[in-house]
Amino acid sequence: MQSLATVSVLISLAGWASAGEPTLSGARSRLLHGNYEEARGIYETLARVPQHRVAASIGLSRSLESRGEYDKALEVIESAVRASSDSADLHARQAELFYVRGRWDDASQAAENALAAVPAHFLARWIRGQVFRDKGDWKAADAELRWFVRTYTEHSGKDNEVKDPEELLLVGLAGAENARWHKMADQFRIVLNDIFGDAIRNDKEYWPAEYQAGLLLLEKYNHGQALESFDKALAINPYAAQALVGKGNAALQKYETREAELFALRAIKINPNLPEARRLLADVHLMAGDLKAAIAQLEVARKTNPRDENTLGRCAACLYLSRNHAAFDALVKEATQHNPKPGIFYHTLGEALEQRKYYEAAEGFYQKATELQPWLPWPQNSLGLLYMRLGREKEAREVLSKAILADEFNVRVSNSIRVLRHLEKYETTRTEHFEIRFDPQSDRRLVRYISPYLEEIYRQLTDRFHYQPPKPILIEVFNNHEMFSGRVVALPDLHTIGASSGRVVALVSPGGQGIPRPFNWARVLRHELVHVFNLEQTKFQVPHWFTEGLAVIQEGFPRLQQWNELLGQRVPAGEIMNLDTIDLGFIRPHSPLDWHMAYCQSQLYIEYIIKRFGSETIAAMLDGYSHGLSTTEIISSVCHVDKEEFERGYRDYLEDVSRSVHSSKWDQKTSTYRQLQREFESKPDDPDLAARMAEQYLIRRDKKEARRLAEAALAKNSTHPRACYVKARLLIDAGDDDQARALLESALNLQSPDPKVLLALGKMYYESRDFGKAANLYERAHHFQPHEAKWLSELLRVYAQAGNKEKQIDVLKKLVPTDADDLDMRKRLGRMLLEVQKYAEAERYAKEALEIDVRDVEARELLLKSLTAQKKSKEADRVRALLE
Numbered sequence: 001m002q003s004l005a006t007v008s009v010l011i012s013l014a015g016w017a018s019a020g021e022p023t024l025s026g027a028r029s030r031l032l033h034g035n036y037e038e039a040r041g042i043y044e045t046l047a048r049v050p051q052h053r054v055a056a057s058i059g060l061s062r063s064l065e066s067r068g069e070y071d072k073a074l075e076v077i078e079s080a081v082r083a084s085s086d087s088a089d090l091h092a093r094q095a096e097l098f099y100v101r102g103r104w105d106d107a108s109q110a111a112e113n114a115l116a117a118v119p120a121h122f123l124a125r126w127i128r129g130q131v132f133r134d135k136g137d138w139k140a141a142d143a144e145l146r147w148f149v150r151t152y153t154e155h156s157g158k159d160n161e162v163k164d165p166e167e168l169l170l171v172g173l174a175g176a177e178n179a180r181w182h183k184m185a186d187q188f189r190i191v192l193n194d195i196f197g198d199a200i201r202n203d204k205e206y207w208p209a210e211y212q213a214g215l216l217l218l219e220k221y222n223h224g225q226a227l228e229s230f231d232k233a234l235a236i237n238p239y240a241a242q243a244l245v246g247k248g249n250a251a252l253q254k255y256e257t258r259e260a261e262l263f264a265l266r267a268i269k270i271n272p273n274l275p276e277a278r279r280l281l282a283d284v285h286l287m288a289g290d291l292k293a294a295i296a297q298l299e300v301a302r303k304t305n306p307r308d309e310n311t312l313g314r315c316a317a318c319l320y321l322s323r324n325h326a327a328f329d330a331l332v333k334e335a336t337q338h339n340p341k342p343g344i345f346y347h348t349l350g351e352a353l354e355q356r357k358y359y360e361a362a363e364g365f366y367q368k369a370t371e372l373q374p375w376l377p378w379p380q381n382s383l384g385l386l387y388m389r390l391g392r393e394k395e396a397r398e399v400l401s402k403a404i405l406a407d408e409f410n411v412r413v414s415n416s417i418r419v420l421r422h423l424e425k426y427e428t429t430r431t432e433h434f435e436i437r438f439d440p441q442s443d444r445r446l447v448r449y450i451s452p453y454l455e456e457i458y459r460q461l462t463d464r465f466h467y468q469p470p471k472p473i474l475i476e477v478f479n480n481h482e483m484f485s486g487r488v489v490a491l492p493d494l495h496t497i498g499a500s501s502g503r504v505v506a507l508v509s510p511g512g513q514g515i516p517r518p519f520n521w522a523r524v525l526r527h528e529l530v531h532v533f534n535l536e537q538t539k540f541q542v543p544h545w546f547t548e549g550l551a552v553i554q555e556g557f558p559r560l561q562q563w564n565e566l567l568g569q570r571v572p573a574g575e576i577m578n579l580d581t582i583d584l585g586f587i588r589p590h591s592p593l594d595w596h597m598a599y600c601q602s603q604l605y606i607e608y609i610i611k612r613f614g615s616e617t618i619a620a621m622l623d624g625y626s627h628g629l630s631t632t633e634i635i636s637s638v639c640h641v642d643k644e645e646f647e648r649g650y651r652d653y654l655e656d657v658s659r660s661v662h663s664s665k666w667d668q669k670t671s672t673y674r675q676l677q678r679e680f681e682s683k684p685d686d687p688d689l690a691a692r693m694a695e696q697y698l699i700r701r702d703k704k705e706a707r708r709l710a711e712a713a714l715a716k717n718s719t720h721p722r723a724c725y726v727k728a729r730l731l732i733d734a735g736d737d738d739q740a741r742a743l744l745e746s747a748l749n750l751q752s753p754d755p756k757v758l759l760a761l762g763k764m765y766y767e768s769r770d771f772g773k774a775a776n777l778y779e780r781a782h783h784f785q786p787h788e789a790k791w792l793s794e795l796l797r798v799y800a801q802a803g804n805k806e807k808q809i810d811v812l813k814k815l816v817p818t819d820a821d822d823l824d825m826r827k828r829l830g831r832m833l834l835e836v837q838k839y840a841e842a843e844r845y846a847k848e849a850l851e852i853d854v855r856d857v858e859a860r861e862l863l864l865k866s867l868t869a870q871k872k873s874k875e876a877d878r879v880r881a882l883l884e
Helices: 023-034 038-044 052-067 072-083 088-102 104-115 121-135 138-156 165-181 185-204 206-218 222-237 241-253 257-269 273-285 291-304 309-321 326-338 343-355 358-372 376-391 393-406 411-423 444-464 479-488 521-537 544-556 563-571 580-586 592-613 617-626 633-639 641-662 672-680 687-699 702-716 721-733 738-749 755-767 771-783 791-804 805-818 825-833 839-850 857-869 875-882
Strands: 426-432 434-438 472-480 497-501 502-512
Touching: 023 038, 023 052, 038 052, 038 088, 038 721, 052 072, 104 121, 121 138, 121 165, 121 472, 121 592, 138 165, 165 185, 165 206, 165 291, 185 206, 185 257, 206 222, 206 544, 241 257, 257 273, 273 291, 273 309, 273 343, 273 672, 291 309, 309 343, 326 687, 326 791, 343 358, 343 376, 343 721, 358 376, 376 411, 411 479, 411 672, 434 444, 444 472, 444 521, 444 875, 472 521, 479 502, 479 641, 497 521, 502 521, 521 544, 521 617, 521 857, 544 580, 544 592, 544 617, 544 771, 563 592, 563 839, 580 791, 592 617, 592 633, 617 633, 633 641, 672 687, 687 702, 687 721, 702 721, 721 738, 721 755, 738 755, 755 771, 755 791, 771 791, 791 805, 805 825, 805 857, 825 839, 839 857, 857 875
Parallel strands: 434 472, 472 502
Antiparallel strands: 426 434, 497 502
């Protein structure tokens, strides 16, 4: 939502001076390009010249304001007013600064002083209208907005167009506000293209026009064009703090919290008192649940302007979330005293609470905002989108149908309506506990098959969590990814295939448009249904880490190898998250690896809880969250230890897991190339460093240097594993396989083998059809790295070529769980088990294959054959009915 705080408008300054002397135009240019200190110096000089005093004082105040020095900016203007009390420009600028500080009565009086001298003063009119609006005098505010529209039209009709960029900017702001209030959506295009466009065409340095265009586009969730406008503003003025905040808000809309935080910090470095920047940083903290940090930012914003409803709404949300009811009520009273109908306050409050999953409270505040100010589009938009999130699609349709009439360019609103129209052609299947919507043309077979499967998961989760959702769960299966993304976030670029809002599970059909290959839909459903149960049971207050850990465990697959590698790297280094920081790994990760580590540690937290405190602890902790208890309180009351002891035990558990998946004999140093280079320069005679540098040169195709360093290492240790590996690779490239093989064999130490030597030598044995030796090497490697799938893949190739079916089956049983979406491996294992008459096991893997693609004919036939061989005729008939 666009902030309604006034935007500083750079007043045109003009003057004459001799060549080489400071000029008003030169100072203005420096100001517009972000050279604030230079501009300040020039304006200070010019302010001492009587004929330039007014314009220079205004420019000087803007230089100070750009750095957040609002008090000094006001002092400059007040001093100038005393010297030139008849200047309408000075009174208008004084009104603007009073308004920025929330001093509405002073702002109104200063505006009236300006209008007494110049009744058509644009800035004075704008500030007077803003004060009327913020005090709740909408009739008077509307009259001011219409004055701008009428004046602009009259000028155009008389072929005397408004050309001054500062005045055009105010016309555009007034036009956009007028369009919102009176539901004239077609006017937004005129504001963007004709008014803001003319402002920047008339003055190529005037970045505020690009900035305001970006804000208007961002309000409509048009991210691409909004970012383009912000970037254009920053190309003119790299120190435009407002434009940096605009980019930060764009990032936050897409949940890119780390980017949003960095933009906010950059803006604050330029203007430490900019309320928009402080609010953006507060939003980042609120999203992460850090109320203390959010409040600290909002207090800075309140010092600048204690009456801004955008700030007060966020402050109220912090008090609500802190359960400080007395302070919350007092703040609501304060906001109402400022404005009897504070719609922006209630909408901002609702948005912040919705972000923290306080959906019922958010709904009430959106409704309150709509009731108080029905002409505002934002509360209605948010309410309709909230109903979509909650699966209340009938209500969403009613609200959004009205919202789109007032705000037809809002991308999220229009996308949601597109989704609702798309769903009109879907059918609904009902089971005891589910409503499943699907495209009958493409997914009837899938839905028939998953319906009993969903009921089975439902029973499992009910038993596990001691809870049963009060209403049927809505499952929506989309036939294309774009509509799925629109359903979940109302934007087209959600990079996942399944999601849950707590009352709705949406997923893309495995055969849907935009899905490159089928995926394990059963795994997705198990994961997302855990969220439904957890969020409903706890009234949406379960911590992110807790429900994600439970959901990952419910998937039923081993940890990803990437997670094991992260454990091996981060646990020994002490780079792990705790209960206070783990949610930040999901919400504000510094890198994708932090996001993966958060998932991994969440799973391990749940494993630790079950192992140490018992499986029944999970249901008891969920019950604690449902009663509003904190994690610290729950650990004390349910686990009967304090938080410090709980965390200490968890760290010990992490270390045990890390040791079990990461053999110290196979530790590989992970220095960067530059780090390794510096180490080698300090120890050029170290054979280990020389061999590792040789490998780096090999990777970079510098064979000459790779050979030199490898041979230098071998001169000190003729069987150095990594040096032998590098030289063997060079020999293979030269066609000398025999010498390469001999060199690798000399480096092989089966008690402590080098993994790269094992892999290279195993490959040579395989290619020479010496399958027994290749298998021995890969089995040895698998012994050292049982969680590394690549050794199983190599063993499978070897046993397939050797024709050893029994060994292939053994390897496949270990390999298949490492990739939940591998359809071919499951079918291959099912075929082999059928051939050796292990029908029950064949049935299991055929079912797993169908959990990836119910349309696959071979998987269906494998299942039917295995059922028939076990004389399960009734189940075979049921499968035929479901799949044919």
